[in-house]
Amino acid sequence: MARQYGFDTLQVHAGARPDPATGARQTPIYQTTAYVFRDADHAAALFNLQEVGFIYSRLTNPTVSVLAERIATLEGGAGAVCCSSGHAAQIMALFPLMAPGCNIVASTRLYGGTVTQFSQTIRRFGWSARFVDFDDLEALEAAVDENTRAIFCESISNPGGYVTDIPAVAKVADKVGLPLIVDNTSATPYLCRPIEMGATLVVHSTTKYLTGNGTVTGGAVVDSGRFDWSASGKFPSLSDPEPAYHGLKFHETFGPLAFTFHSIAVGLRDLGMTMNPQAAHYTLMGIETLSLRMERHVANARKIAEWLENDPRVDFVTYAGLPSSPYYDRVQRLYPRGAGALFTFAVKGGYEACVKLVDSLELFSHVANLGDTRSLIIHSASTTHRQLTPEQQVAAGAAPNVVRVSIGIEDPDDLIADLDQALAKATS
Numbered sequence: 001m002a003r004q005y006g007f008d009t010l011q012v013h014a015g016a017r018p019d020p021a022t023g024a025r026q027t028p029i030y031q032t033t034a035y036v037f038r039d040a041d042h043a044a045a046l047f048n049l050q051e052v053g054f055i056y057s058r059l060t061n062p063t064v065s066v067l068a069e070r071i072a073t074l075e076g077g078a079g080a081v082c083c084s085s086g087h088a089a090q091i092m093a094l095f096p097l098m099a100p101g102c103n104i105v106a107s108t109r110l111y112g113g114t115v116t117q118f119s120q121t122i123r124r125f126g127w128s129a130r131f132v133d134f135d136d137l138e139a140l141e142a143a144v145d146e147n148t149r150a151i152f153c154e155s156i157s158n159p160g161g162y163v164t165d166i167p168a169v170a171k172v173a174d175k176v177g178l179p180l181i182v183d184n185t186s187a188t189p190y191l192c193r194p195i196e197m198g199a200t201l202v203v204h205s206t207t208k209y210l211t212g213n214g215t216v217t218g219g220a221v222v223d224s225g226r227f228d229w230s231a232s233g234k235f236p237s238l239s240d241p242e243p244a245y246h247g248l249k250f251h252e253t254f255g256p257l258a259f260t261f262h263s264i265a266v267g268l269r270d271l272g273m274t275m276n277p278q279a280a281h282y283t284l285m286g287i288e289t290l291s292l293r294m295e296r297h298v299a300n301a302r303k304i305a306e307w308l309e310n311d312p313r314v315d316f317v318t319y320a321g322l323p324s325s326p327y328y329d330r331v332q333r334l335y336p337r338g339a340g341a342l343f344t345f346a347v348k349g350g351y352e353a354c355v356k357l358v359d360s361l362e363l364f365s366h367v368a369n370l371g372d373t374r375s376l377i378i379h380s381a382s383t384t385h386r387q388l389t390p391e392q393q394v395a396a397g398a399a400p401n402v403v404r405v406s407i408g409i410e411d412p413d414d415l416i417a418d419l420d421q422a423l424a425k426a427t428s
């Protein structure tokens with residue numbers, strides 16, 4: 001039997017092989033729009049999905065395909081599709097499942113942009129979202145009705161220092177016969193593998209830790225390959241003849257790869273939210289060092305969170321890796337490699353002090369991003385969570401007196417020194 005490679009090996013090798021044309025060891029950037037058919041029969045077989053190959057780069061591209069296979073492997077999924085951004089990936093995850101009048105049940109603790117996408121923008125498609133506290137499993141189950149098509153949460157949620165009990169949520173999803181979609185951006189498959197805990201689909205903003213260096217936006221949807229799309233009759237795009245693809249029955253034809261093939265053949269074909277090969281290249285460069293970076297991110301975050309918690313200028317720190325966190329035990333049980341590197345802390349002096357702190361930092365960058373090698377800070381209430389109501393801000397862990405940090409891989413003592421001098425200015 002072939003050896004099962006470990007995570008550190010797979011993050012370097014999965015999906016890639018020396019280039020068949022040149023022997024190039026690193027995955028080349030296939031900067032091409034289209035691919036020559038061998039003959040008319042070959043072209044017909046490709047368009048009929050009877051043979052897997054490359055047609056046009058809105059659908060698939062060899063560089064992007066290596067990345068998709070690598071992410072699918074690291075997540076333990078059957079297949080994956082890469083997209084132009086994390087937000088594109090979320091629409092791509094919902095697209096095969098939804099129809100006008102359908103809804104999703106989503107956690108209140110989500111990335112701010114996702115709350116806006118789900119509460120406002122998807123309504124234009126006739127979809128809607130109901131937000132509930134996923135620690136209240138009865139409320140979660142009660143929010144599901146006959147038009148619900150998915151349950152959506154984040155593994156580690158940004159920015160509230162919250163971690164989801166994915167096995168418990170997956171049990172509810174199982175009971176009501178719906179797919180569970182987990183946004184695993186903040187945890188990455190190094191810290192959390194949602195599919196092993198019962199998730200159906202995993203979505204990523206590859207913009208963040210998977211690329212890791214703040215160069216490109218991208219997203220991915222990974223399918224576990226384990227959901228029975230034909231059992232309930234609720235997912236006709238996958239179980240019934242798909243009118244958008246000459247009546248092909250995706251589930252019957254592709255089995256565990258039904259969702260992935262539908263996402264390429266119909267989703268990318270018609271929505272066009274495709275990742276380009278340059279972006280895939282940068283993300284492949286980053287993903288090779290994912291475990292090494294995540295170890296350092298987590299170690300630095302723990303050290304800095306502890307330092308802040310003991311500082312009298314700080315009211316509280318919400319980091320699930322601290323024993324003071326209500327989610328500490330959950331982290332020990334479900335996320336043994338650590339609670340990630342994002343957290344918030346409250347500065348004495350409220351909104352004004354937060355703004356002054358952000359403006360006084362020298363090593364931390366004030367940006368609307370996370371998961372960079374560099375340490376980043378943002379005052380969510382005045383930026384990313386500005387569009388939310390005050391109640392939504394508090395629910396999302398983005399109250400006016402808190403700032404969010406994304407701890408990088410620098411020397412942690414340099415980061416602490418920077419926070420120390422900026423806190424002095426902010427609270428003087």
Ligand SMILES: *Cc1c(COP(=O)(O)O)cnc(C)c1O
Nearest residue numbers: 085086087111185205207217218
């Ligand atoms: C950034 C982010 C997104 C959106 O991804 P983009 O690549 O910016 O579109 C979604 N979810 C989480 C948790 C994120 O951090």
